[in-house]
Amino acid sequence: MYDIYYFSGTGNTKAVAALLKNRLNCQMYSIEETSTVVKDMVLMFPIHGFGTPQIVLSWLELLPGASSKVAIITTGADYININKNATRSAIKILSDKGYDVCYDRIVVMASNFAFGYPDSFNKQLYEVAKDKVDDIVNDLNHQVIRRYVSSYPISLSRILYYCESRWGAKSFGLSLRTKDTCTKCMICVKLCPRNNIVLERDKIRFKSHCMMCMRCIYKCPVQAIHSIGMNFAILSNGYNIEEIIRSPVTDKFVTRETKGFYKHFINYIEDKTI
Ligand SMILES: Cc1cc2nc3c(=O)[nH]c(=O)nc-3n(C[C@H](O)[C@H](O)[C@H](O)COP(=O)(O)O)c2cc1C
Ligand code: SF4
Ligand code: SF4
DSSP states (O other): OEEEEEOOSSSHHHHHHHHHHHHHTOOEEETTTOOOOOSEEEEEEEOBTTBOOHHHHHHHHHSOOOOOEEEEEEEESOOOGGGGGTTHHHHHHHHHTTOEEEEEEEEEOOOOSSSOOOHHHHHHHHHHHHHHHHHHHHHHHTTOOBOOOOSSOHHHHHHHHHIIIIIIHHHHHHHEEEOTTOOOOOHHHHHOTTOOEEEETTEEEEOSOOOOOOHHHHHOTTOOEEESSOGGGSOTTOOOHHHHHHSOOOSOSSOTTOOSGGGGGHHHHHOTTO
């Protein structure tokens, strides 16, 4: 019997976790709110910089040792091979503590970072995620063992991850500013998973512990948060997974006839076991 433990910056992972929870008929907990794991665990988080977000690694470091099973489901904006290294650090921590990591799988969702996808593709990915969840449930019920082997060297993934999670995220946090439209509603302060946002001298200020989860930016009700120098990381139209989920199903954006960048998604989309 599994329960789900997840971290989600902007809601994609939480949305997939909710689909899985309904199918597994289990509980789901945010790792921001709990540090106790009782049963076998489905651990879910977004891929950040081809790796596991530091907040997840820190949470795992604090878990007591156990021999229970762990299935890891990540969400990423692509199915590129290097993403298959993303869970390595998490698996190492869990294995060292005695856990049996028996399952590792990427579910592709909309991109919340730098390069946004068209709305109809975001919707298509969410619909495909439902099929993937069906297949995941089937695998978990039949105790299928699934672990990725990436053709990319782990050292390359680690360098890229280090750049993103240390230098990139810190610089990003320090580059954030609010516009005059900020109402000081404190929503961003309350939502930041790293307590990186404070109200100081009557102004919202960002410290150096940012993990670049993008939550504050897309959750600000008046889109008042921007970056000085790193605005390329922020989707100009914002990002809202609830809107994507609510939107009507349209014609499939990616088909066998698709050319160009999006063509490479077709196998992932058509084969529910990938
Ligand atoms: C800082 C940052 C780094 C990211 N790096 C990757 C990546 O290496 N590979 C990938 O496929 N997606 C990457 N993404 C996209 C997210 O993994 C993807 O949109 C995910 O579904 C977001 O989940 P969330 O809404 O639960 O935070 C990145 C997003 C952010 C904010
Ligand atoms: S959520 Fe937006 S409006 Fe509210 S305090 Fe933060 S920046 Fe200002
Ligand atoms: S400052 Fe914003 S982007 Fe950085 S960790 Fe906090 S909520 Fe996430």
